[in-house]
Amino acid sequence: MPEVTVRGIRFHAQTMDPPRGAAPGAPVVVFVHGLVIDNLSSFYYTLAGPVSAAGARAVLYDLRGHGRSELTPAGYRAADGVEDLFGVLDALGHRQPVYLVSNSFGGVVALNAALARPGRVAGLVMIESYGPAEHAGEWTEDMLNTIGRSALALEYERLADQLLAIGWRKGGRQAQTAHALINGTSLLDDLAAVEPVRPAALAALDCPVLAVYGEHSDIVAAGRLLLRSVPGCTLHIMAGHAHTVLREGTAELLGVMLPWLAHHAGTRVPVMAAGGAA
Template identity: 45%
Template sequence: MAFVHANSLRFHVQRLPAAVPDRQDLPDGTEGTGRADQPVVVFLHGLVVDNLSSFYCPLALPTARAGHEAVLYDLRGHGRTERPATGYDSRTAVRDLLALLGALGLGRRRVHLVGNSHGGTLALHAALARPDLVAGLTLLEPPLSGAWVENMVDTLSAAALSLEGSPVPAELLGLRLRKAAHLTAIADELLNRTSLIDDIAASRTFTPADYARLRCPLLIVCGEHSELVPGAQELARHATQASTTLRILPGLGHDVLKESGGALREAVLAHLEATAAVTAARAGALVP
């Protein structure tokens, strides 16, 4: 565990160095090179009850074992990161990311962003704001439509009302369910004592013109039964300047990160290798 100060906040960060890959862990036809010039893989988790731990075993450890340096962190207000009253909009999230990379000494390295759910929208915002920095994108169940924003604001508002003054955290502690009590207390603080709901409500939705600006390799993964599939299809349809792959995993809904197992891991590792190869080729082309 490590804490890093960036953009006036203390962030909880986990950094996994690239390991010599075990060839048996890799998809067929891929290689984990561990090159110093390949992108650092940065993981961005979802909203409220999520944190960096959701990525650790399913994707982050396999990523490091495949020869890619990995960085995981709890977003502003989530997990063990500080919880200020404001700053839960996408622009501040991108500033947090850039400041954190600088504090870690990675400001000159390109990154491959892996975002789950709301983390996927933040990754997309970062790629549009800093195309020079983002070498690749992996978006897992990204919520991209205005309808999702409206539904999420309604859901979060209802949850905020149910948690306000609720005895549930204390009851969970009484039952020695400390993890559940801790997550519930964090949710209460985020929803009732910060600007998170208002910031989500005011968030700008993406347009086809935004998608057309993307140039980096892009992997989008959705569950077959997810309501977010149409938005993912629209992104794939308009991101014509990017090398785009849309994977629909059969039998799954929104929670592909927890439920998909090896299929997701293999798709992500293959995409990371392809992005690293493209980045290395472009860097080589720039060398006189």
């Protein structure tokens, strides 16, 4: 299990190298997953393999307190996520500009990373990503309410014990991890303090951005705000989808994302993906 230590904290990371014979100096594409019941596996089994096969070096890591990364009592602010991200990349030896692919809350980390250190981010792929908003509380309140309800179920309904009792070990372990994260750390307080990235800051982004949101998503307005505010933004709305486009719309997502990476990062477009995007 590959691990790196960043600021005294242990992080689990995985790398998928491009095929042998790929052009030297392969672009690095880093995947940043969402909160609580999520980890790097959500990208490992969907996007990372095809991106690597297209000629990029795919880097995946578990956020602090998620998956196999270390759980800490505090440190879940957006700024902590940014420092963790660049710390992991430094530890892996990736100091060149990278492409960040984010899903859900991972967009908060990716977007703030691009603003904090623009010289290290070559481009952003925002998949159903939180982060941009015109006013405070537009998405944080809903997210906190959702996580708060999960906290109650985990604490008082002993969800993890119930899942383990019926033999669902994977679900039980995930519930145990979520319980420790939500009820045993500063996560909720840190999320409550997150400020959205507003239009003026978005306008300062000088890297290309691909925004992909579901037609029926509760946060599709974030994608439209990115399109209006970021000079180099491309928006793709996935018809018939809501927030789960990564899992339920993987083929269409790849059909949009791989050509975008080919144009901006110099990877190749597999024939099947090119045909699907046509």
